[in-house]
Amino acid sequence: QKEVEQNSGPLSVPEGAIASLNCTYSDRGSQSFFWYRQYSGKSPELIMSIYSNGDKEDGRFTAQLNKASQYVSLLIRDSQPSDSATYLCAVYRNAGGTSYGKLTFGQGTILTVHP
Amino acid sequence: DGGITQSPKYLFRKEGQNVTLSCEQNLNHDAMYWYRQDPGQGLRLIYYSQIVNDFQKGDIAEGYSVSREKKESFPLTVTSAQKNPTAFYLCASSIVKGSNQPQHFGDGTRLSIL
Numbered sequence: 001q002k003e004v005e006q007n008s009g010p011l012s013v014p015e016g017a018i019a020s021l022n023c024t025y026s027d028r029g030s031q032s033f034f035w036y037r038q039y040s041g042k043s044p045e046l047i048m049s050i051y052s053n054g055d056k057e058d059g060r061f062t063a064q065l066n067k068a069s070q071y072v073s074l075l076i077r078d079s080q081p082s083d084s085a086t087y088l089c090a091v092y093r094n095a096g097g098t099s100y101g102k103l104t105f106g107q108g109t110i111l112t113v114h115p
Numbered sequence: 116d117g118g119i120t121q122s123p124k125y126l127f128r129k130e131g132q133n134v135t136l137s138c139e140q141n142l143n144h145d146a147m148y149w150y151r152q153d154p155g156q157g158l159r160l161i162y163y164s165q166i167v168n169d170f171q172k173g174d175i176a177e178g179y180s181v182s183r184e185k186k187e188s189f190p191l192t193v194t195s196a197q198k199n200p201t202a203f204y205l206c207a208s209s210i211v212k213g214s215n216q217p218q219h220f221g222d223g224t225r226l227s228i229l
Contacts, residue, residue, distance in 0.1 A: 034217050043205055043220040088157060103218065105157035
């Protein structure tokens with residue numbers, strides 16, 4: 001089992017729809033969760049961080065975390081063609097104190113928003 | 116503006132050659148990281164450093180070396196021992212204290228074999 005798994009894409013949604021991106025992780029000790037957006041040929045850009053169970057909203061983006069079920073999701077409302085990118089889920093487990101833990105990335109889900 | 120600067124943007128390596136990728140940050144972050152990304156794959160950690168003059172191997176350190184002589188700089192050398200160096204290399208940094216600090220990335224360096 002991969003440490004961080006994302007739903008296999010590509011995911012295609014029409015403009016204005018809700019895009020739902022899912023991510024599961026295997027380490028129950030994971031504490032911090034991040035979503036990055038990566039446009040083709042560019043570097044990842046942080047779009048959401050979430051640390052506790054529940055929903056966190058930022059504009060058109062909502063991150064949802066359920067630690068009991070070990071999944072984190074990203075919803076994009078009113079999807080726009082400019083949202084077309086690869087979305088990377090990253091999960092961090094702290095090693096304790098100031099020691100570096102481990103940040104593990106999923107393989108990414110390609111999202112295409114068509115007009 | 117604060118940020119992470121990687122150079123060059125594109126790099127070509129000849130057989131048997133070592134090449135060095137530059138990464139500089141002016142965010143006053145303690146921790147710096149190097150990742151490798153292959154097409155259609157996620158990021159894999161090569162090396163990381165929490166403080167000056169200290170660094171640790173990541174998951175795929177073989178064939179790579181780093182140094183951390185200054186807080187702002189974390190160069191990566193791809194040695195001739197790395198037999199499959201063609202990839203997109205990403206440098207990142209974060210505030211090390213506390214696990215809830217995300218990593219921010221530079222624009223990357225694309226390395227190819229001549």
